[in-house]
Amino acid sequence: MEHTVVDIQNAVVSFREDIALRGASLKVKDGEFVGIVGPNGAGKTTLLTTVNGMGKLVSGRVWVLGHYLTPGNGHALRKKVGYVAQIQNIDPRMPVIVRDVVMMGRYGILGLLKRPGKTDWKIVDEVLELVGMTHLAQRPIGHLSGGEQQRVAVARCLAQEPEIFLLDEPTASLDWKAQVDILQLVKLVHNSRRLTTLFVTHDLSALPIACNRVVLMKQGLIWGEGTPEKMLTDANLSQVYNIPVDEVKKRRGENILV
Amino acid sequence: MLEQTLGLSIFGYQFMQNAILTALLGGIACSVIGVFVVLLHMPFIGVCMSHAAFAGALLGVWLGFEPLIGAFALSLITAAIIGPLADRGELNPETSVGIIFSLMLGIAFLIMGLMPTSQSAAWDLLWGSILTNTREDIIFLAIVATLIIGLVIIFYKEITVTIFNRNIALSVGIPATFILYGILFLTGATITTTIRPIGGLLIFSLILNPAAAAYQLTYSMKQMFLLSAVFGVLSGWVGLLVSYLFNIPSGATIVVTSSIVFGLAVLFSPKKKVKSWQAQPLPESKHG
Numbered sequence: 001m002e003h004t005v006v007d008i009q010n011a012v013v014s015f016r017e018d019i020a021l022r023g024a025s026l027k028v029k030d031g032e033f034v035g036i037v038g039p040n041g042a043g044k045t046t047l048l049t050t051v052n053g054m055g056k057l058v059s060g061r062v063w064v065l066g067h068y069l070t071p072g073n074g075h076a077l078r079k080k081v082g083y084v085a086q087i088q089n090i091d092p093r094m095p096v097i098v099r100d101v102v103m104m105g106r107y108g109i110l111g112l113l114k115r116p117g118k119t120d121w122k123i124v125d126e127v128l129e130l131v132g133m134t135h136l137a138q139r140p141i142g143h144l145s146g147g148e149q150q151r152v153a154v155a156r157c158l159a160q161e162p163e164i165f166l167l168d169e170p171t172a173s174l175d176w177k178a179q180v181d182i183l184q185l186v187k188l189v190h191n192s193r194r195l196t197t198l199f200v201t202h203d204l205s206a207l208p209i210a211c212n213r214v215v216l217m218k219q220g221l222i223w224g225e226g227t228p229e230k231m232l233t234d235a236n237l238s239q240v241y242n243i244p245v246d247e248v249k250k251r252r253g254e255n256i257l258v
Numbered sequence: 259m260l261e262q263t264l265g266l267s268i269f270g271y272q273f274m275q276n277a278i279l280t281a282l283l284g285g286i287a288c289s290v291i292g293v294f295v296v297l298l299h300m301p302f303i304g305v306c307m308s309h310a311a312f313a314g315a316l317l318g319v320w321l322g323f324e325p326l327i328g329a330f331a332l333s334l335i336t337a338a339i340i341g342p343l344a345d346r347g348e349l350n351p352e353t354s355v356g357i358i359f360s361l362m363l364g365i366a367f368l369i370m371g372l373m374p375t376s377q378s379a380a381w382d383l384l385w386g387s388i389l390t391n392t393r394e395d396i397i398f399l400a401i402v403a404t405l406i407i408g409l410v411i412i413f414y415k416e417i418t419v420t421i422f423n424r425n426i427a428l429s430v431g432i433p434a435t436f437i438l439y440g441i442l443f444l445t446g447a448t449i450t451t452t453i454r455p456i457g458g459l460l461i462f463s464l465i466l467n468p469a470a471a472a473y474q475l476t477y478s479m480k481q482m483f484l485l486s487a488v489f490g491v492l493s494g495w496v497g498l499l500v501s502y503l504f505n506i507p508s509g510a511t512i513v514v515t516s517s518i519v520f521g522l523a524v525l526f527s528p529k530k531k532v533k534s535w536q537a538q539p540l541p542e543s544k545h546g
Contacts, residue, residue: 079431095479096422107415108431140477160430
């Protein structure tokens, strides 16, 4: 039976000195794939950080996987929530190899004083295989291309064995091929593990078709939600992105990736 | 024959024995935290801490309590506020270090201006020497070194992921803010406690050079810690031996030795070499 894993009620969340989320409510059921779409600055990332307890909740209620979020209790929750952000700037000489980065995903759930054991390394090698990065396992992380680094980030999240998978514009600043690869990987992960997935993007072409619900956001509010067919109409997008319908049509005709 | 004479005579003096032990323990302590200093990009934390110690010692002389206690107190407080100050002001730790450094310098000069008497007690504290240590100093250093190694081993996972990327550390459920403040405090506290037995000049090079040399040679953080410690101790011992043989100042010799170790590491760094199989030109592409 599908049960609710995320229940956000009227959340007001601050980001620095601004209110980035001005009263958003969202329920997510186990195994869903929710796409969160909207222009830059709409509060999409803030909505995601609300789910993993990194956002600063000013008012409202956030319930995730049985936890009510209060400031400071996020660590326990974050062990169960995987998070892939945009490409991070990594010092090319950082003395860390790919396999170690993936293992870092397990550092939280391992807990204090515990060292990675055989089972942990087995899991790491399995997810590296799944994302197709086994051949680069011994490479320094800073030497990888953007697309490869994002694959490693996905592997790191999977090594964490999370119950919720958050992706924040994982394909931003990647080339077309790398974008397609990451989107297919995300789809594969969702399909094979039935992992509840929240996928944030401002770029419609980067929204995987695995997505079975779309949340449109604008100016810190949830503008609307429903099936992709119902939500992603030219008229809706024109309003959310604040550009004429013709422009939306033109842009949508140009690029569909997956 | 030569080695034997050398070996015998250098170990014959109590102060030399102490210096050799100091180089071992101080070398390990400083070069391990040097890895933090290099990877978190804050080389001037050493200067900052020594001036905090200096200001604290002057405060002690001025107000009539033990200068050493003043030095410890002020520099431990300094070590504790680097992290929170950086976060509060949304600065990188190095900027926070710079601000605190200038404040400490200001406090030190202020007290010197207000204090008519001699400040030599404070200066001695800041510019100690590796050759004047007692057995108590050695025991103290041993405790500090053991504590640092112990903490790094116990919190190895948490420390490495936080150094690698604080946001990733947070997102996998590590209390990364607490860990980062801990790392900064440990770094500051180590410098504070080793500055007198090792000497102010020497400590900067023992923090930076071995870790920066290790950074040239490896892509494994574990190896970086180990290599750094080895380079630190080696620089100390070779420097001591050379200074003994040629009767030249030991601290300065160790500084130069560790710089040479760093220079060699840069020169022979595999990170600068193109892999042989990649150096071949690709066969001509078939397009057009």
